[in-house]
Amino acid sequence: MTSISDLPPELLCLIAGRLHTAVDVVRFDAVCRAWRDTLHAMPPPPQQQPPPALLPWLVAPTSDDDDTAAAGVACRCVFSKTSYHAPGLCVQDKRVAHADGTGSWFINGLFVNPLTAMTDTDASRYPWDFIDREGFSQRIVSGDGTFLVYRLEDTYGSLSLIGESWSLYVREGNWVEKTLGAADGYYVVVACHGGAILCADLANCYIYKKELPWHYHTTFMPLPDEPGKVRQRSYLLECRGELLLASVLQDAGCTDDDDRLSVSVHAFDVDAALHALNPDSAVDHNELRAAPVWEKRDDVLGDHVLFLGFPGSFAVEAARFGGDVPGGGAYFVVKSEPCRVYKYSFEDDGAAATLVETLPAGWNDERCMWFLPEPVIAGISASTKMQQVGRHWSFWERPRRRRPRNLRFHVGRLSPTVDSSRLREMYSKHGKILLN
Amino acid sequence: MAAATDDAGDSNEMIRVVSSDGEHFEMPEAAANLSLVLRHMIEDDCADAAGIPLAVVAAKPLAKIVDYCTKHAAKSSGLTIEEAEELKRFDAEFIEVDTDMLYDLLVAADFMGVEGLSKLAVQRTADLIKGKTPEQNRETFGIVNDFTPEEEEEICKENEWAFQITKPPSRLC
Structure with a gap:
């Protein structure tokens, strides 16, 4: 059975990014590892945009x-x-x-x-x-x-x-x-x-x-x-x-x-x-x-x-x-x-x-x-x-911890004959590929 | 099984898509254009009578997505206030789904690049998370607590305040 915790990290990031009260964010962090990791992998805000804040x-x-x-x-x-x-x-x-x-x-x-x-x-x-x-x-x-x-x-x-x-x-x-x-x-x-x-x-x-x-x-x-x-x-x-x-x-x-x-x-x-x-x-x-x-x-x-x-x-x-x-x-x-x-x-x-x-x-x-x-x-x-x-x-x-970040690539305009194994082949030289 | 096409706007070209489990759907081109992936396929002349195969989208969510795109394409530009309100109501009803369907919609909308639906599903998920304790969230979304007791204790200690707060009965759904 699928559940929200199986969502790819970038989707979980989008969801976590919609939480704006401190208590929701902290509790999100405490649900499970996948959710906790999400908060560590939150992408930085686009340039010229103010960093997100939690409601006062x-x-x-x-x-x-x-x-x-x-x-x-x-x-x-x-x-x-x-x-x-x-x-x-x-x-x-x-x-x-x-x-x-x-x-x-x-x-x-x-x-x-x-x-x-x-x-x-x-x-x-x-x-x-x-x-x-x-x-x-x-x-x-x-x-x-x-x-x-x-x-x-x-x-x-x-x-x-x-x-x-x-x-x-x-x-x-x-x-x-x-x-x-x-x-x-x-x-x-x-x-x-x-x-x-x-x-x-x-x-x-x-x-x-x-x-x-x-x-x-x-x-x-x-x-x-x-x-x-x-x-x-x-x-x-x-x-x-x-x-x-x-x-x-x-x-x-x-x-x-x-x-x-x-x-x-x-x-x-x-x-x-x-x-x-x-x-x-x-x-x-x-x-x-x-x-x-x-x-x-x-x-x-x-x-x-x-x-x-x-x-x-x-x-x-x-x-x-x-x-x-x-x-x-x-x-x-x-x-x-x-x-x-x-x-x-x-x-x-x-x-x-x-x-x-x-x-x-x-x-x-x-x-x-x-x-x-x-x-x-x-x-x-x-x-x-x-x-x-x-x-x-x-x-x-407190020890300082860092976790590796996942990068997400959008690959567009591919020929319909390119399937996931071909994609994996094309990109695997750059690192571990997680295809969704 | 074909989606409703009555209020399809002015494009008369129908686009066929095939779900991962082999079901065929069709929608007006304007509706298909709301999906980035389908739009690119149409531009590249990959839309033919056999239908565009969507390898990771099953029939159940695809039917919903076709429904969503058809509705939104029919009412895309120059909305009156009433029409915008109606579309909002449609969205609110549309996204009243169980968590399994919500999961499917999140993944499929993301895969197909349907921005409006993606945002709708993300917001709905966030709204379901809001105001719940970690345990209530695990229950709602069928998540197994995979922290060790030591880790859990550490998490609680980091933000003790968030687990001790007093609060009126939370809005459960």
Whole structure:
């Protein structure tokens, strides 16, 4: 009897390529050898096409409540409706948001995969004891690889951002101290972009750039106006080399938390903003009105999907999900008990965001982080060294495995007299032939 | 046994094909052209009254494929929204087959180079796999677990999270 497991490898590859949730891929890997081998023989994506990605997961902030925290950190995939509790990470929020969409825990100086507890950094490169001691509880990695750790400090009713940054593991001595004024820390998001550190709340975007002589002033740009709407949340993210501000808006006059929500996106030109803010440039301000600081971007995001979260957000080319999620939309989490995940489509102008899922009980803090899962498929991890962080933080090494790849040839326009034995004869000098 | 030819579009040339078990089928040229292999044979003037032999495609899947190609060839260009919807419905019903037939269709569509059907069968297979545990997938597809217990343990350890997750009852078929 024939069965799907007898399918030629290239067909199994096509089938596996249609799976876009991490849990389906990992379970596919565990069915039998033929299926497991398939995932090792997946052909690389054609050139100029983005590599496939698995649909993102959400990870909740660490709970202050001991009982909830003891159950582990909650992770959820709203696309496959699966949940997982990562054990043993309940002391402090350890999340790191990476601009490329991946996510990790920051534990003892290592970036640890939230689902598999694997790490691909081979040494402790960051002074984690210092970072923990200083209480830098928020962590982000920007598109250019800058690692920023920070905390928000409220002194005498005035909020400050205090942090430290590293570019490519080199400590820049980049002690950040930026006064944000009377901002509400609960709503502040932070991003690094082009050598500047940006913080946005619901009204302003604050800019910190080290080399500017006037950086210690409260330099900020008001966020763009949204007539008839009220800004509920601001998010900063990088996409195609630009810094974007994504705002979750609600129609003015709505009373329910999740009634008539929408998302608008603006590109934020940091240089133009600094120019406009520079007291020295005010002298000849007539010729300096050139570049606008905010430029609407909703209409050009058709290829991308935005995942808005905390401490960081990201944009992904929709093609990476193989059509499972349409482009031109944004996913975000709305406060509620439990919180709700909404999706807004930039194409349906005027339509409100739609509910994707009400999260399971216990998901009461909306400052969730999205991340693209990177499950372990033995032998195909890109990193040279993979380690798993165990419950007692002991490490063991994993051997690196490689398997031979099957090549497939299409031979066309043959005379009808050529049969399989003739084909075998023609090609056997090049290697073992598997004819289907 | 001949396939339905009523809605064959404007090509009146009929192409004959012969399954591996000797059954004869015919379909309009436009339908045969949806198969890369058949198209090349027609271009090379290999389509004659005796029929094109398809050595690896048995009668059962071939009948389905002839059906699929005939339907799709008749409605290939300039579809109205309703026609596109109808074709979609046809596809959805067409691919509601058991796993043995699905296997045959996957192999045959791939061999004959019928791209649309290949995609349809691949997607259907992936949809059957989705949301199932490894054990449920083995059951659905009649697969023997050929891992040693040690290997199985290693696989589970690699991605422990995927085997411990909580989930509402899965959509079984």
